[in-house]
Amino acid sequence: WKDDIKIDQEVVAGYIGGEFPPNGGAHSGRDWGKFDIKKEVIGLCPTQCMKMDGGKLKIDNKECTRCMHCINVMPRALHIGDDRGCSMLVGAKAPILDGAQMGSLLVPFIKVEEPYDEIKEVIEGIWDWWMEEGKNRERLGELIKRQGFQRLLEATNIKPMAQHVQEPRHTPYIFWKEDEVEGGWNRDINEFRKDHQR
Secondary structure, eight states: OOSOOEEOHHHHHHHHHTSSOGGGGTTTTSOOOSOOHHHHTGGGOTTOOEEEETTEEEEOTTTOOOOOHHHHHSTTTEEOOSOOEEEEEEOOBOOTTTOOBOOEEEEEEEEOOTTOHHHHHHHHHHHHHHHHHOOTTOOHHHHHHHHOHHHHHHHHTOOOOGGGSSSTTSOOSOOOOGGGSTTOSOOOHHHHHHHSOO
């Protein structure tokens, strides 16, 4: 989904008060103690986009990464939004030596509505690139690894975005081309040193 998480504040209060079992009752059969929303939901949010404010749960939806932990813990209180679609991952494989590898996120959100033209357009771009550049018996994941994710973005006309970076401070998939850099690659080292002192 793309829009905001739906919150039923009365049911959130029910979870806090012990009226509803967390995790849909999946951890029943043992006394885990009183449900602690700060410890079990807010404290485990990977982006820390949630907080309790005046007895109400608040979510900063623009910071939410849709991990769904909060929805899994409180399924009666939280629901996904109405603007629904799918994410497209490419290049998953299960080589014998390396083991199963998840695909790379290509499209974080795309509408899923008939006649599915948006999805077909992305897939046809991938097919065309793979047919032109792929070697004999080479899978898409291997082609991406060999030529780079940026080449796939160029082939599918998808603009680079933050979700394409694997993790913070990790080399991103995106590199500048010479014509995109002011002055190109050739620079006067003395001019550069004026602004970048050692």
